[in-house]
Amino acid sequence: MINKINTLGGYFHEYQKSTLDPESFWAQQAEFFFWRKRWQHVVQWEFKTPSIRWFDGGKLNITENIFEKNLYTHGDQTAIFWEPNDPNDAPRQYTYQELFHAVNQMANSLKREGISKGDTVIIYMPMVPELTIALLACARIGAIHSVVFAGFSAQALADRITNAEARLVLTADQGYRGNKVTPLKTVVDEALSQCQGVERVVVYQRAYVDVSMTPGRDVFWQEFISNASDDCVATEMDSEDPLFILYTSGSTGQPKGIVHSSGGYMVYSAYTFRNVFQYNNGDVYFCTADIGWITGHTYLVYGPLLNGAKIVMYEGVPTWPDAGRMWDIIAKYQVNQFYTAPTIIRSLLSMGNEYLLDKDLDSLKVIGTVGEPINEDAWHWVHDHVGQSQCPVVDTWWQTETGGVMISPIAGVTPTKPSFATLPLPGIQPVIIDNDGVEQTGNSVEGNLCIRYPWPGMARTIWRDHERFRQTYFANYENVYFAGDGVRRDEDGYYRILGRVDDVINVSGHRLGTAEIENAINEHPLVNESAVVGCPHAIKGQGIYAFVVCPQTSTGGEEGVKLSIKQGVNKRIGPIAKPDYIQIVSNLPKTRSGKIMRRILRKIAEGDASSLGDTSTLLDEQVIDEIIQGALVEV
Numbered sequence: 001m002i003n004k005i006n007t008l009g010g011y012f013h014e015y016q017k018s019t020l021d022p023e024s025f026w027a028q029q030a031e032f033f034f035w036r037k038r039w040q041h042v043v044q045w046e047f048k049t050p051s052i053r054w055f056d057g058g059k060l061n062i063t064e065n066i067f068e069k070n071l072y073t074h075g076d077q078t079a080i081f082w083e084p085n086d087p088n089d090a091p092r093q094y095t096y097q098e099l100f101h102a103v104n105q106m107a108n109s110l111k112r113e114g115i116s117k118g119d120t121v122i123i124y125m126p127m128v129p130e131l132t133i134a135l136l137a138c139a140r141i142g143a144i145h146s147v148v149f150a151g152f153s154a155q156a157l158a159d160r161i162t163n164a165e166a167r168l169v170l171t172a173d174q175g176y177r178g179n180k181v182t183p184l185k186t187v188v189d190e191a192l193s194q195c196q197g198v199e200r201v202v203v204y205q206r207a208y209v210d211v212s213m214t215p216g217r218d219v220f221w222q223e224f225i226s227n228a229s230d231d232c233v234a235t236e237m238d239s240e241d242p243l244f245i246l247y248t249s250g251s252t253g254q255p256k257g258i259v260h261s262s263g264g265y266m267v268y269s270a271y272t273f274r275n276v277f278q279y280n281n282g283d284v285y286f287c288t289a290d291i292g293w294i295t296g297h298t299y300l301v302y303g304p305l306l307n308g309a310k311i312v313m314y315e316g317v318p319t320w321p322d323a324g325r326m327w328d329i330i331a332k333y334q335v336n337q338f339y340t341a342p343t344i345i346r347s348l349l350s351m352g353n354e355y356l357l358d359k360d361l362d363s364l365k366v367i368g369t370v371g372e373p374i375n376e377d378a379w380h381w382v383h384d385h386v387g388q389s390q391c392p393v394v395d396t397w398w399q400t401e402t403g404g405v406m407i408s409p410i411a412g413v414t415p416t417k418p419s420f421a422t423l424p425l426p427g428i429q430p431v432i433i434d435n436d437g438v439e440q441t442g443n444s445v446e447g448n449l450c451i452r453y454p455w456p457g458m459a460r461t462i463w464r465d466h467e468r469f470r471q472t473y474f475a476n477y478e479n480v481y482f483a484g485d486g487v488r489r490d491e492d493g494y495y496r497i498l499g500r501v502d503d504v505i506n507v508s509g510h511r512l513g514t515a516e517i518e519n520a521i522n523e524h525p526l527v528n529e530s531a532v533v534g535c536p537h538a539i540k541g542q543g544i545y546a547f548v549v550c551p552q553t554s555t556g557g558e559e560g561v562k563l564s565i566k567q568g569v570n571k572r573i574g575p576i577a578k579p580d581y582i583q584i585v586s587n588l589p590k591t592r593s594g595k596i597m598r599r600i601l602r603k604i605a606e607g608d609a610s611s612l613g614d615t616s617t618l619l620d621e622q623v624i625d626e627i628i629q630g631a632l633v634e635v
């Protein structure tokens, strides 16, 4: 079993060990896994190129560490409790043994199809157990999975299929989320009409509705796996072989295919899961994240399953059929650890406490949050009412790129402070650097959050674009990883994340690049140009505010144009990227050299026009007055 820290003294001791001698520290953690062949070097790295290699020379398969290593002790134990969208539908369960067979059967079917180590597979599925099976089946045979969140549009899916060079897509006929039905297969068909290379589409029948099936290309899941053996020897992987690609937004238009490794990611996801949540064998753990995001990868699938955990996987949305659904699920499965997002907490909070009445939440031991800063109100509400003041709340800071939690309390061990991610986990060395590249030492300082030394779970590259990887994370400041977040270290040495310092906005915990949204808006035939910034939003954390230059709004009037801009963004990216506010302006504030002054637009969208700062480099100051007068929020 993985080392678990139990006391604050123990934490400081482990932390010190991990910084004084990181190699011994991580080698010790890696000992708990089954390696076909032991590594030769714990870590080899330099952040210039960058080149990061963990457990080099080691051979393994992550699924052998989920299954073979543990089946004799907990093969009959539940791995997945699956809760359907509709509470009246039948739930499903898998033991580790059953999951193992299902994974093997799919793995063999993929092999039969000609998929092998190093091939990429796109997964565009709803939150059903088969989604987890799909990931693990890929991992079993060394295929690199790339999950695309099932809320993304056909165009966004096509972009990812093209970039990942996938030959095979796994999807479903439909997905259910609350009272909404998503026609996933139709979206896949549309995506495939816009990209090349996909030879096979496997369709899981969630709803058994009629879908169009292209002969020779499309096959139903049941048929695809029929007659495949449920016995499949795992493919041997090098530690540094890619396990998966997951796309995330950056500050420029194109999403980045973040690549994670097999060995390091395994060690890091399992170690952080056990420690942050203080998972004990037999506990029931519930993470509300969709597997389409990194949280679902690391803390619904890999971290928990590597620890032999019992997980609850929920198909639907937190407010369906009403705002008590989360509490019903916790009571039904007697959940011990509950990991969710501030936006979900805020939305449940806003619906009132009556949904908590008579719910049995006594099983809860730990509550975790992730995705964005948690405001104090939400923190106190979840702590007092959901956790009944008995559960530590762990505010976990991390990123798609970091692979696992970086700065977070260890539940019940680290004293918490509302809205603080508190202290770094062992092995993580945060540094704060100002915009001039000067490290801010000591406490009560603020600046850009960077990390000094590699950790096993960190991303290794951007798929097919290592130069962008270097530029984004390693070029701004020398010899550190640059996270893109601002941070404050308070007088106690506690870390408080302040939000992104680049052009990324965080809507309901989901990262969206402003450039990506602008590109989508600019595709509208009547739009000349646009600038998108974040604005405060009570539930989503940040909303999307678009300033749009659109000289001819005649057809359908201004409202008509706004509606069609929203539809365009929906089609290009997906519903999460739809602007909350669209302000039509005659011009954008620009510098003499033609740069849009986003700083000013941000202030206006934040309702803070009184402190615009220096506007002397503006080409035309009048445009600011016009924008302030037409602002859609109070300024």
Ligand code: 6R9
Binding pocket: 248, 293, 294, 295, 369, 370, 371, 372, 373, 374, 395, 396, 397, 398, 399, 400, 401, 421, 483, 484, 485, 497, 498, 499, 500, 506, 509, 510, 511
């Ligand atoms: C895991 C995940 C990463 C960005 C990150 C930061 C924000 C995540 C946070 C947080 C404050 C927390 N973020 N956790 N901000 N407190 N506890 O969310 O990955 O989707 O890649 O987003 O989310 O801005 O840089 P990802």
